[in-house]
Amino acid sequence: MRKRKRFELDENEMPKKWCNILPELPKPLPPPLSPATNEPLNPKELEALFPKELINQEISKEHDITIPKEIRETLQDIRPSPLIRAQRLEEFLKTKVRIYYKYEGERSPTGSHKVNTAIAQAFYNTKEGTESLTTETGAGQWGSALAYACHLFDLNCKVMMVKASYDQKPHRRTIMELFGAEVHPSPSSKTEFGKKLLSEDPQHPGSLGIAISEAITLALKQEQTKYSLGSVLNHVLLHQTVIGLEAIQQFQMAENEFLGPDFIVGCVGGGSNFAGLAYPFIREKMRNGYEMQAVAAESTAASKMSDGDYRYDFGDTANMTPLLKMYTLGSEYIPPPIHAGGLRYHGVAPSLSVLINTGNVSPMKYKQQTAFEAAEIFAKSEGIIPAPESAHAIAAVIDLARESKNEEKTILFNLSGHGLFDLLGYQKYLANELE
């Protein structure tokens, strides 16, 4: 029986700067448009929702952006995360391919990578006098991460939780409340939009797009209150690049020299965990031109990258957000209720959309059943039960490792979170009762 191999960094080896992909993009990022005028948005229009520092990061052309000391010290409670070589999985797959994963769930208080940006956003908001943050959450990974970060920085936190999850997944709600957040089911009676939807259907299950609309509305109508988003936007993806920057150092430790991995894989809801791992390597590829294929794994239930259009669309259902140029299934699209709640989003990050459109990132889509089968293989070989979202990345890794069975290749993927909050999905999978 082969054993796992871990590659660890000391906390002082944690990156001191984030990797900004914007100046590296092969095509300039199409600007967000104002929903009012359809003209390019004036960044000032965002100040009602976000602190100035995050708006600056949203449009920054700097290659590297310094991570403030306070954020680094707070992140050091939970980072650097380990890089692990999945030797047992390799053995099970009978492949020559060396498979590595960056594991974001091990030390995260809420079990996923989301806390990396939650801490940064809470810090900048506190610094600029924000007293409360509002946000939305689907299954609850993002909401619980922000609840934790807000607790650390003494911010009030109000989370609009998609009603279907609010009713069916009380555990994530318990964590948010344990960390002091206020959690409300969405659609709610707290906004006109929510009231309208409830009047049409009192049993409305809600959606991420609707919850975003409500969270924005609450932020706009309260004093000293801003809004926080867990994916899609440039500054959110920026904060996640600590994952890939650590992985570059760890991959050198593992492979002795830096020939980067041949494949980099991550799952994609809005794009933040994929970008967090892949962008620093993609920058290396752009600059030094090493051969690498970046694979973005999505769900067939929300396959915007494989099947969506590349066009301007809204980020929310009430069409309140700026228009973003992205791969989208349409802001009105409501994905079926798969267990990988984090992948149930109609669009994808504009920066990632440019990289897909220019052939620098290749999408792959997987059915829920296939993802859980991959998750079972991984749990049995590596002893870690993956989040259903991450399981989609694992399904892609298994395909790639089997294709290159006899080649001396390397795969690196992001195990963005554990599945200990998603055992209901595993229970249904084992009972062959998956939707």
Add this chain to the structure above:
Amino acid sequence: MRKRKRFELDENEMPKKWCNILPELPKPLPPPLSPATNEPLNPKELEALFPKELINQEISKEHDITIPKEIRETLQDIRPSPLIRAQRLEEFLKTKVRIYYKYEGERSPTGSHKVNTAIAQAFYNTKEGTESLTTETGAGQWGSALAYACHLFDLNCKVMMVKASYDQKPHRRTIMELFGAEVHPSPSSKTEFGKKLLSEDPQHPGSLGIAISEAITLALKQEQTKYSLGSVLNHVLLHQTVIGLEAIQQFQMAENEFLGPDFIVGCVGGGSNFAGLAYPFIREKMRNGYEMQAVAAESTAASKMSDGDYRYDFGDTANMTPLLKMYTLGSEYIPPPIHAGGLRYHGVAPSLSVLINTGNVSPMKYKQQTAFEAAEIFAKSEGIIPAPESAHAIAAVIDLARESKNEEKTILFNLSGHGLFDLLGYQKYLANELE
């Protein structure tokens, strides 16, 4: 805001030998008695249940017992575990006391220390030709740990799960089944004893003592099948001493010189996580006589150490096990259904009982409500949601830290597991609905 400090060991610094407390005990361990004759048990009588190597460990007088290479390599997937200084908790408590914890939940596939002995027991059984293991589990921590270990060593695993938990806590069952174990509610129709109880009460909620009786019965009637216990016995506690042996090295790193901690704290169900941390330090104390107080935290729902008798008693309800001299509430005692399922046991390890009886370990008992209040403080300050069992240790730590508020003392406790499988308990706590 102060940050946590971690003290890590490399995997090659993991102990190469277990610490055997038996030769260190201030009074010889009273021998187990045969239930048939009431005479001291002939170790051969145990061979129907346990492999010879584990029986040898059960009665060994060696000070140090070598950890086989195969066990060390398997443990290295999940060990060494970190020692963490709880500076945020210290800050919250406004205490000068330095508080450290050994965290067994971070890398354990099933979230607790139980896997340390599960791996050792699975290995020795495989080595001696066992094909199947039977065991019991309450809330499921032990059962899931053994299921994982059996999967690693290609053993069949049959778990008798206390019916109340089987019905109310499906998630632990899902993990056991994901790792390939067969899980049955106890009382079951698989044994005469189970049938008898079900005929008296078809809705019988079961108990750990009953599940032990059934698991032993199944082991005795099947070929190549042995029984595995998750606590109480000497060999089980022995396997857990890697925790304290690592902590001795890490505490030296943390405090620069080795003056051991002034207080060592752990929660006690059967005694294995407490012994795992405390025994190596107690050995240091016996040998070098440094000043230290060992505190064993139990639940008021099963306060055998505080309120039980020190006498010979059975380990199970059907009175099939050897008689052990221990602090006990009586083998017929059924504790109320607290969320800390791991503390719901009528007796406690014989070796720990000797140490309590000779004044080397002091029990403290806590109500469920107090334990959850301590858990909330810990979660908010350290960002880790503790298992309800471990929360009892935290309650004791908080009391000790407040008593010694202005003294330069140190406390080390065992955070034996995380509470991510116990969020129902937290949900009820937050809603003020705790039993």
